[in-house]
Amino acid sequence: MTTGNVGRKRKMNGVISGLATIVVGIIITAVLWWLLGGFGFWELPGVAILFIGIGEVLYKIYMAGTDKRTPLLRGGLLLMLIGLAGYVSFEGYFLFGTFQILSLIATVIGLVLLLAGFISASKH
């Protein structure tokens, strides 16, 4: 029973921290959107933090009820989301093709790690 309470408390803390990250991401995105005039490559910091927050929340929900540590899955998810944030921010800027490629590479690597982590977590 104690373990369940601790587990739920840990889950709630993780979700709250994830939600806080989402809020910070939204605020930064909104401020940069206002300051620099719309959405563009300058939104990368805000979008990245927003996606990280979403990833944290969903990871905590996904791992609810278990004390298993799945760094591969979590790391892969975060890397995929950061890569996605980069690609979304640089998309449309043909001078930033290199950054788009690096973002896609990060996304793909993240996805591979995510799937590997999922498979590993499912086996145990």
Added chain:
Amino acid sequence: MNNVTHNRSKILVLIVSIVLISALFLRINAVQLSDGQATTYIIPIEDWIKNDDTSAVRLVNMLLQEEVPVYWALSNFTVAGTTYPAGTFYIRTPFTTRLGVSSDDTMGWFMLQAKLNRVWRIDTTTENFTVNSKQLILPQIALFYDKTTYENALETYLRFRSLGFKIVLANAEDLYTKSWNESGSVLNEANVVVIPGGAVHFWSFPTDEALAEGIGNLTEFVKNGGGYIGVCAGTVEALQGVQPVYLPLVNASMTSRDMWGLDWRLLQGPLYINITQPSNPVMFGYGSDAVRPGYGPLTTIYYLGGPALCDLGANTTVLATYAGPITQQVMPSVNNTWGLAAVVAADYYDGKVVVFGPHPEYPGPVGRMYAQALYYIAKTPKPSRLEPAASQEIMSESAISECVNTIESTVNQIKPTLEDATRSAANIVNLRTGDYYNVLGNAVDEDLLSFDKEAYNQLNDLQRYTVTFQYEYSKLNTLKGMVQGDPQLVSLAEYGQAMISNFFNYTENLPPEPHTVTQTDWTGDGPFMPFTQADEATKFESLPHIFDYVDNETNASLYPLAQNYSVVYREYNILNRENQTAYTLETNQTLSDLYQNITSPWPVGIYYVIIYSLFHTEDIVQYKIEYPLLNMLTLADRVNEVISYVEYALGSAVGPWNYASAEIQAFIAHPQGPFV
């Protein structure tokens, strides 16, 4: 267990779906669609939170260099529910450019540069509007850079550079050897001439005949539509009411003041001016209705002993008056300065003139004012002086690499020498004999240090540029290969490479610099090695020899002289204090004799020995080192702008992945390139 696994799978799919949908949504927002509709781009220059106004001016100049029509609103206007003040810049599309790049691509490049240069808000509208405005003409500036400009010309260059203006340095010989409208003449290729502060500039002319020729050319230049900006001494020389009259451009005089007195020196530093004509284009954004912090109701500007204008006649307009000191304690004798004209605009036949008593080139909020003065007086379109000749061959990549290696090794060779020379120049300043308020204060002791420090910055910039240009040249090569089927795009890539080649070609073929270095033999001070024609640098890699010369001279001659001077300087000041606190006839006579001895014209007193010795070394730094470095820097700045513009157009054509491929290939060949 199967249910748990199944639920977790569903959640994972949900995660990925949410993220992909979000990404798709954001991607749609990110794509900038151009529908080809005529659009006006408005730069809200008074939005001080989002837009830096000097950066906005720099961007406007980049557009003007590409012959993009940029308009300057001369009154307020409202469009799409937003009111913009007079002084706002705007660009209407479509337009044609000199390189044939589409207006869509040109404005795309502009918008990207704006984001990277703290001009974050550019409003766009498809709504038509009418406003009284002027189509800007790019100021093609000839800046007087000669003896008697001291560090004023350097500060003016740096200010103009920060605003994106490209400068041609003009010396006295440029002004009297060719007629103002003769092909190849500096005045013929310019539409604005700027005479900065310093001493009486016409002392730079070797003979009365040369002086008459130079004055005649300048007068005719302005009379026939050229613009004139005078600062401090450059203002005094343009006043009709000051004898002798050099340039009869401004119907005004200046207050009578003993220029050798000391009271005016107490005003040195930033002081307040009151903007009396905020509706004049030179003063847009300043004055009592100013929005930007520091731009009103009073504006600060640096003062260095310049004139206060009075007795203004026809065709003159007072734009600003001296309003008061900021931190200076002033003597009653200079209180008649307040309320007198500090900035005046005038018409001289077809030409426009703006003259400043104080110094807008020094740091402060008047950078935009200076830019607006240039835009106001530039009337005649003139072609750019920085484009490569049609005959300019594109250098090979290996030749470029050789140039880069030469420049890098030359800079690395120079730096320790320059560091040593700069330390010695600083030691001269630290002797503290440069007190402006002292009768024996050496007013030029800091000039050498200023030039030395700036030379170091310039060498760093040039070193960075050469590495960048090598990388960009390689990238342009790859991009050129990708667009072989389109002759216009190929010519764009080749133009970028020609600009780079032109820069490196300049470093290999420095034009002759005509100044004769001030000699000091007449002072009886003879330790200086003569600086002869053989010492002149004909290419960048021969500059170290001149730095060695300056370093030796500063250490071996100037510093010991300055030390000797500091001894007599202190001796005089101690005696002067004694004379003031415990006056006796004997002390007073001793003091007077000492002063006469120190400042004797002949045999030359040590006061003039140290000043003219400093002039000697400064001449070498100013003409034999700085002159080519500043010209190289101007060219490099222009090359940098052209490369970014051309690569934008090429990137637009080839797409992001091909562009990335070109970047990666260039990076592999020149890994330092993107990171300097």
